[in-house]
Amino acid sequence: MLQATQSRREAEARFGAGVRHDVAKAVRDLGASSALILSTPAQSESAFEMASDLGEMASGVFAKAIMHTPVEVTEAAIAHLDELSADCLVAIGGGSTIGLGKAIAYRTDLPQVAIPTTYAGSEATPILGQTQHGLKTTLSDPKVTPEIVLYDPELVRTLPIPMTVTSALNAMAHAAEAFYAPNRNSETDAEAQRGFEAFARGLPRVLRAPDDLDARLETQRGAWACGRVLGQVGMALHHKLCHTLGGSFDLPHAETHAIVLPHAIAYNARSAEKELQPIVDILGGDSAGGAMHDFAKRMGAPLALRDLGLQEADLDKAAELATKAPYPNPHPITKSGIRKLLQAAWAGEAPAF
Ligand code: NAD
Secondary structure, eight states: OOOOOOTSOOOOOOOTTTTGGGGHHHHHHHTTTOOEEEOOOHHHHHHHHHHHHGGGGGGEEEEOOOOOBBHHHHOOOOOOOOHHOEEEEEESSSSHHHHHHHHHHHHHHEEEEEESSSSSOOGGOOOEEEEEEEEEEEEEOGGSOSSEEEHHHHHHSOOOHHHHHHHHHOOOOOOHHHHOOTTTTHHHHHHHHHHHHHHHHHHHHHOOTOOOHHHHHHHHHHHHHHHHHHHOOOOOOOHHHHHHHHHHOOHHHHHHHHHHHHHHHHHHHHOTTTHHHHHHHHHHHHSSSHHHHHHHHTTTTTOOOGGGGGOOHHHHHHHOOOOOOOOOOOSOOOOHHHHHHHHHHTTTOOOOO
């Protein structure tokens, strides 16, 4: 269950083609009447569509969300908010836009409607990552979890296929690490399994027919389940390594997750074979890392960190940064082990373990 403070409503997801047009009802259900709508510049058209659906309940549009939630952008949005009479937020977009909504909610306690257009899953978590002076920090607070989420498959239908694949693998990574999280329980296991299965089934369907709204909806149900487990259990090697690579080498979020996932899973399967068995059961194959690698390859995912611009000469530094601060992980983290993992991920080879 998502954490919620006593005064807050339980986070709720509503699914269906066209459900974004019920945004006015969602705002009323929050007990609010005036929304500031958020998006990236590229998705401002969707933000203005929401403004039109909201009519007089639209207080303004702030279409300046960018990756990594810089504090300056949040402050600019709050300055804009101060000129309006908004009593809630509507964020339409991927993790970057939803991150901006969460950063504003963290500072103002305004309730939020999130309308995701990727599978990243941020809408389901109390986690907020923000960047200031080039440093990304993460906090967890129940008040940043959006109260209502509208999953409309018509919105992910426009997600280009390469982003569909990397974003789906980003979501599957939450479930994969939930399988071996030290604080998992039977509910998170079941939810991780549901989320993982939804992508294992739904993603190939989406690739065969990207306009199939039913297949898109299946992947969105997966995103909700994977996001929920991300919010409830601790993540380990995979997420920490992607955080290091994204933060220190400016690598793109979803693509980095997609490439690293089979390698991180293979690394940990040596100490968590039983916990990772659901991956083998769902995807087939002999090992969790191998199954993940074959699935990513079949889906046409990027496989090599070098294709994202990472230099081979950076791998030593990456291994050093990634092993600096200890954290719980199924298999012992060693610098040589991580260096070996990174070499295979950099070259686009099958996992080394
Ligand atoms: P994103 O939100 O940065 O979107 C990437 C680009 O794709 C943007 O230009 C966006 O406008 C565009 N886009 C999004 N949806 C589209 C669509 N349907 N059609 C066409 N274009 C579309 O990407 P993301 O991967 O969703 O989010 C990444 C960010 O989210 C990272 O900063 C990451 O740290 C954060 N995140 C946070 C959490 C959390 O729980 N706090 C979880 C996952 C991700």
